[in-house]
Amino acid sequence: MTNINDIAKLAGVSVSTVSRVLNNYKYVSDEKRESVLKVIEEVNYTPNKNAIDLIRGETKTVGVILPYNNNPAFDQMLNGILNMASENDYSVTVLPSKYSKEKELNYLQRLKSKLFDGIILASRANDWETIIPYSNYGSIVSCEYTYNNEIGCSYSDRYSSYLDTFQLLKKRGHCAVAFTTARLESKSTKQTIEAYNEVFGEPPSDYHISDCRCLNDGSEAAKKLLRLPKRPTAIYANGDEVAGGIYLYAKSQQFNIPNDLAIIGQENQPSGSVLGITTVDHQLTKVGKEAFKLVLNRSQEKVKVPYFIIERDSV
Amino acid sequence: MTNINDIAKLAGVSVSTVSRVLNNYKYVSDEKRESVLKVIEEVNYTPNKNAIDLIRGETKTVGVILPYNNNPAFDQMLNGILNMASENDYSVTVLPSKYSKEKELNYLQRLKSKLFDGIILASRANDWETIIPYSNYGSIVSCEYTYNNEIGCSYSDRYSSYLDTFQLLKKRGHCAVAFTTARLESKSTKQTIEAYNEVFGEPPSDYHISDCRCLNDGSEAAKKLLRLPKRPTAIYANGDEVAGGIYLYAKSQQFNIPNDLAIIGQENQPSGSVLGITTVDHQLTKVGKEAFKLVLNRSQEKVKVPYFIIERDSV
DNA sequence: ATGAAAGCGCTAACAC
DNA sequence: GTGTTAGCGCTTTCAT
Numbered sequence: 045m046t047n048i049n050d051i052a053k054l055a056g057v058s059v060s061t062v063s064r065v066l067n068n069y070k071y072v073s074d075e076k077r078e079s080v081l082k083v084i085e086e087v088n089y090t091p092n093k094n095a096i097d098l099i100r101g102e103t104k105t106v107g108v109i110l111p112y113n114n115n116p117a118f119d120q121m122l123n124g125i126l127n128m129a130s131e132n133d134y135s136v137t138v139l140p141s142k143y144s145k146e147k148e149l150n151y152l153q154r155l156k157s158k159l160f161d162g163i164i165l166a167s168r169a170n171d172w173e174t175i176i177p178y179s180n181y182g183s184i185v186s187c188e189y190t191y192n193n194e195i196g197c198s199y200s201d202r203y204s205s206y207l208d209t210f211q212l213l214k215k216r217g218h219c220a221v222a223f224t225t226a227r228l229e230s231k232s233t234k235q236t237i238e239a240y241n242e243v244f245g246e247p248p249s250d251y252h253i254s255d256c257r258c259l260n261d262g263s264e265a266a267k268k269l270l271r272l273p274k275r276p277t278a279i280y281a282n283g284d285e286v287a288g289g290i291y292l293y294a295k296s297q298q299f300n301i302p303n304d305l306a307i308i309g310q311e312n313q314p315s316g317s318v319l320g321i322t323t324v325d326h327q328l329t330k331v332g333k334e335a336f337k338l339v340l341n342r343s344q345e346k347v348k349v350p351y352f353i354i355e356r357d358s359v
Numbered sequence: 360m361t362n363i364n365d366i367a368k369l370a371g372v373s374v375s376t377v378s379r380v381l382n383n384y385k386y387v388s389d390e391k392r393e394s395v396l397k398v399i400e401e402v403n404y405t406p407n408k409n410a411i412d413l414i415r416g417e418t419k420t421v422g423v424i425l426p427y428n429n430n431p432a433f434d435q436m437l438n439g440i441l442n443m444a445s446e447n448d449y450s451v452t453v454l455p456s457k458y459s460k461e462k463e464l465n466y467l468q469r470l471k472s473k474l475f476d477g478i479i480l481a482s483r484a485n486d487w488e489t490i491i492p493y494s495n496y497g498s499i500v501s502c503e504y505t506y507n508n509e510i511g512c513s514y515s516d517r518y519s520s521y522l523d524t525f526q527l528l529k530k531r532g533h534c535a536v537a538f539t540t541a542r543l544e545s546k547s548t549k550q551t552i553e554a555y556n557e558v559f560g561e562p563p564s565d566y567h568i569s570d571c572r573c574l575n576d577g578s579e580a581a582k583k584l585l586r587l588p589k590r591p592t593a594i595y596a597n598g599d600e601v602a603g604g605i606y607l608y609a610k611s612q613q614f615n616i617p618n619d620l621a622i623i624g625q626e627n628q629p630s631g632s633v634l635g636i637t638t639v640d641h642q643l644t645k646v647g648k649e650a651f652k653l654v655l656n657r658s659q660e661k662v663k664v665p666y667f668i669i670e671r672d673s674v
Numbered sequence: 675a676t677g678a679a680a681g682c683g684c685t686a687a688c689a690c
Numbered sequence: 691g692t693g694t695t696a697g698c699g700c701t702t703t704c705a706t
Binding site for chain 4: 372373374375376379386387388391410413414415416473
């Protein structure tokens with residue numbers, strides 16, 4: 045392995061001169077610069093980035109902690125982050141946690157071990173109390189709202205969005221409204237329930253199907269829901285794929301959409317768009333984009349990203 | 360910043376002992392180990408990973424070069440890579456190239472600069488000749504077939520897959536078959552054309568619509584295709600989202616699927632599944648998975664991943 | 675403008 | 691078992 049010393053010797057200069065050339069310093073004579081560059085070219089030398097990162101104390105790399113990567117919602121955020129990072133000459137390392145507290149903690153450690161300049165939490169498993177101390181070692185920003193001053197966040201006002209959606213449904217005359225969610229313990233599930241409560245009152249337990257992530261989950265949910273004695277007339281799904289599954293099952297059972305059953309999805313994904321399902325777009329790509337800006341500026345701001353409802357033919 | 364020297368002093372031992380404790384060496388007395396661990400705990404010490412990477416000469420990180428990340432096909436590969444990497448305690452850094460040769464080269468440099476142990480090319484912009492030299496600095500594996508011995512690859516036999524698809528269409532009585540592709544210069548576009556040629560002969564130029572990536576592109580393509588004097592009776596799309604767009608446009612024009620128009624998509628994505636579109640699944644997740652295994656083992660093998668056709672109701 | 679040398683934080687060969 | 695010490699490959703004062 046050829047290193048900076050070898051280059052210095054071959055070029056007949058000192059290592060500091062080589063370093064200066066490498067970093068485009070001004071005060072290097074043209075001759076020396078030339079000869080250094082020539083040697084570098086000849087031996088095909090590339091500086092060791094680990095040594096540079098060690099000494100500089102930064103890596104121009106951010107880590108993105110997310111539970112799963114095969115999830116359209118997280119892919120959208122990741123997409124926003126990647127685009128912004130690329131523009132700013134930063135790299136991003138994807139850190140899948142599967143909601144394991146231990147894994148997540150391991151990833152946060154890497155901030156402390158100087159591998160990342162910052163970390164974006166697309167979702168989290170640990171309590172804020174255990175996460176916050178790590179913000180001493182680099183910028184931590186969250187894609188969900190938190191009041192903690194140490195953590196910047198780029199978020200969508202989900203409570204308000206859910207409220208809007210349920211109100212829309214109510215306005216259209218629905219009073220038997222069911223909904224699906226992903227993780228039972230997640231904040232957005234809690235917010236969905238709260239918003240429901242606000243609009244329709246306490247949700248009947250069989251009107252809430254959790255652990256829905258994909259098309260099939262949606263169909264299964266619809267199967268249960270549509271058999272209920274008091275059949276819901278509308279379903280709010282936690283994603284467009286799930287909504288698609290609901291749509292398909294309902295159709296297969298000769299339900300007319302939206303007359304017999306209204307469906308609203310989330311995130312404006314292709315599977316919903318293809319079926320003409322009304323959806324609420326939380327602009328996750330933009331959420332990711334703003335999140336990256338926050339880490340970049342080591343900012344602790346709270347950036348609210350607007351959402352909007354895209355009305356199609358399923359309501 | 361507290362480092363290994365501080366720990367050594369505080370624990371009253373030498374740095375090597377601390378290092379031994381850190382790396383779980385056996386020959387350390389229990390007392391010293393205890394006291395070191397205690398100090399580490401007290402001062403909340405975490406080793407600097409850059410220093411370790413520098414000295415070890417490896418980072419347990421692989422880079423994945425892909426053109427775009429907001430593309431379901433590349434997301435599938437990435438997904439496979441991430442799962443496998445996670446299992447093996449490797450990290451993955453996503454490197455979006457937008458098919459820029461320069462960017463791609465920059466990323467390959469990082470192999471040489473010791474930032475990555477290996478690189479997976481989900482797609483490439485440069486010639487193999489310019490890529491191959493980098494394989495001296497780490498394992499490079501490709502997700503497309505190449506005969507080069509220096510490069511391992513995990514790939515789908517696309518030519519054969521396209522052949523199968525066109526033959527299926529022919530067998531069903533179609534002789535006016537159109538198709539869509541993404542990049543005109545890509546290998547899979549070439550292979551599509553070759554396979555078409557084999558089955559139906561030279562494709563009429565207006566039967567090939569390129570630059571199709573999303574739903575809308577599909578609809579636009581269908582619009583052009585269905586207006587043709589000699590209207591195609593079948594369309595082979597380069598992805599299920601595109602296929603979905605074709606489907607929707609055709610439906611909107613009162614075409615019956617599959618009687619008036621047969622459609623086949625690719626990659627078994629939700630948008631196709633939702634519409635009941637026949638698709639050929641190249642198992643991109645598995646392609647990614649196998650690709651990671653190859654980098655991990657620094658193998659130059661050629662792993663062919665099987666594809667299969669999922670028949671639904673659009674043919 | 676240039677070089678010597680100290681140091682970034684760690685590992686590992688060597689000696690005891 | 692444990693400590694000393696020489697690196698890993700680079701940046702950056704501080705002289706000159």
